[in-house]
Amino acid sequence: MQGTVDGFSYGAVTPLVAYLMACLGGALGLRCTTRSLLVTHARRPAWLALGSAAIGSGIWTMHFVAMMGFSVKEAPLHYDKPMTYASLGLAIVMVGVGIFIVGYRGATGTSLFTGGTITGLGVASMHYLGMAGVHFHGRFTYNTFTVAASVVIAVVAATAALWAAGQVRGFLWSVGASLVMGLAVSGMHYTGMAALSVHLDGASRTAGGAPAASALAPMLIGPLAFLLLAGVVVIFDPLMLVGRPDWRAVEQKPGVPAAAVAPHAERRPAVHDGHRPVRRPEHHASRTPQNR
Numbered sequence: 001m002q003g004t005v006d007g008f009s010y011g012a013v014t015p016l017v018a019y020l021m022a023c024l025g026g027a028l029g030l031r032c033t034t035r036s037l038l039v040t041h042a043r044r045p046a047w048l049a050l051g052s053a054a055i056g057s058g059i060w061t062m063h064f065v066a067m068m069g070f071s072v073k074e075a076p077l078h079y080d081k082p083m084t085y086a087s088l089g090l091a092i093v094m095v096g097v098g099i100f101i102v103g104y105r106g107a108t109g110t111s112l113f114t115g116g117t118i119t120g121l122g123v124a125s126m127h128y129l130g131m132a133g134v135h136f137h138g139r140f141t142y143n144t145f146t147v148a149a150s151v152v153i154a155v156v157a158a159t160a161a162l163w164a165a166g167q168v169r170g171f172l173w174s175v176g177a178s179l180v181m182g183l184a185v186s187g188m189h190y191t192g193m194a195a196l197s198v199h200l201d202g203a204s205r206t207a208g209g210a211p212a213a214s215a216l217a218p219m220l221i222g223p224l225a226f227l228l229l230a231g232v233v234v235i236f237d238p239l240m241l242v243g244r245p246d247w248r249a250v251e252q253k254p255g256v257p258a259a260a261v262a263p264h265a266e267r268r269p270a271v272h273d274g275h276r277p278v279r280r281p282e283h284h285a286s287r288t289p290q291n292r
Helices: 013-036 044-067 081-105 109-132 145-165 171-194 214-236 243-252
Strands: 136-142 198-200
Touching: 013 044, 013 081, 013 171, 013 198, 013 214, 044 081, 044 171, 044 214, 081 109, 081 145, 081 214, 109 145, 109 171, 109 198, 136 145, 145 171, 171 198
Parallel strands: none
Antiparallel strands: 136 198
């Protein structure tokens, strides 16, 4: 028996809130990735891990906010909590792998392609594993072509977002990238939902409908609290809005890691006997022959 699916039981409310959640997670994650390019290798893993968790939590929250509006008319829906949380863990881990590749190898060439592909596959895997945790008296089937399209959308969106993060061009640049990323993640979700068909085991005697908010809200509290905490960290970090002047010329180039920038101690002019600073010989190497 074919089930009747409604993906917008609450109208435009759930798609809009879901989009905002995806944008929030993307913005925080991209800013943390940007911040990681401004520090040495010792501090970089912490920022990349925070960015991975922010993006993973954002897309996971987006998925289940959107699922609040999903219903099957003939059958009630239930969620398997272990599998639902496993989808969150999978998203964070796979997004993290992609972000760490870009964070250490640069947002260009093979590294960008590899990191974007892994991150996009993580987004898609989170979606379909989360759907596998939805239980009812029946089963889901998917159109292969539409599923493939949703995966391509996820990979392209992730690659574009990581490339934008590698540019390190300021706060507004990351906000714009997060808006595009949120749109792409939401598009991936609803493309995947368009591939879905519901087959019921038999005539159900229980009326279906969208899952009660009380069933999903407790699972969303943890990720939402984490996104709030990550937002506080980002807001109160001064380098989130402006970079250090002596790094900016090098680090605004796409994919240039912080390791390529000389440490402060090497970049400061030498002091000779308490007098005025003496320029190092290497500073003269860049002068034109006419100025020597």
